[in-house]
Amino acid sequence: MNMQQTTVPRVINLLLVDDHPLVRDGLKARLETISHFHIVGEAGNAEDALSLAAKLKIDLILMDINLGNVNGITLTSRFAKEYPSISVIMLSMHEKAEYVSQSIQAGAKGYVLKGAPAEEIITAIESVMSGKNYFSSGLQNQATAASPLQTLTQREQCILKSIATGKSNKHIARELGLSVRTVETHRLNIKRKLHIEGQADLIRFALNQTVL
Incomplete structure (x- = not known):
């Protein structure tokens, strides 16, 4: 008798980078409901994020733009150069086309608004990890024009x-x-x-x- 095999999703190691602990806590609570998502670390600034990347196995970073001395777009550019195997999704409150454009040029694979439902953030992670880019629906035209x-x-x-x-x-x-x-x-x-x-x-x- 043929047994149908079920595919078990591989674990995706995530790093949360946001300077607000409450935002990180909220993200962590939502993402940990997905069995194959593993939050391996959290960082509130660029220095901590780079330090964790040197120590941990990270597949994807959810990155805020506002991080104090070094903004998330600049940090994304550094990750693209120093850790090219790590994908970055910008998770931001900014809807301006210039932020989307700068993020794409820095190497971000996605841009999702912070007000997006948890399901969209999950979809963005899955899409990027499957080799696609992902942008919140309201930003898709901006992302295309900004490429x-x-x-x-x-x-x-x-x-x-x-x-x-x-x-x-x-x-x-x-x-x-x-x-x-x-x-x-x-x-x-x-x-x-x-x-x-x-x-x-x-x-x-x-x-x-x-x-x-």
Whole structure:
């Protein structure tokens, strides 16, 4: 007799970063009702968050923007560089497009308003951990418009995909039927439009934006 196998969700290790203990307590109470969510730590500032990341296995961070000396967007950028395997969802009271845009550029995979119901926060975590981006319904249009990829031409986006796989200018030129100099020019234009300087940062951006 065939027995139907049930898939057990893997444990998702979460770090809560918010400078208000009551907010962290409320989040923890809501998220701990999900059996495969594991709150491994809490932090009220950037220094504590980075310290915990160095010690603990963390899959995802729920990040507030207002953290005092170092805001959550700047901290998200640091995590993208120092701990690229950790996903970040901004959990904020701010609805302004500039905050959504800055969060995306910093490497956040999602942006959820603090007033959202617990079910939406849970959905956001599950979506991001499955490789998708997630934004509160009222912010979806802002997130789309704010994406830095919107500033690139189709050719530049195509080259960015190739850059993300580590291909050389010569390889990309051969694949696309372009001269190496043309590819070099496109690469410079991509970095200029995205305000990126180094090659490593360019590859990291491509991976964070899931352009593959």
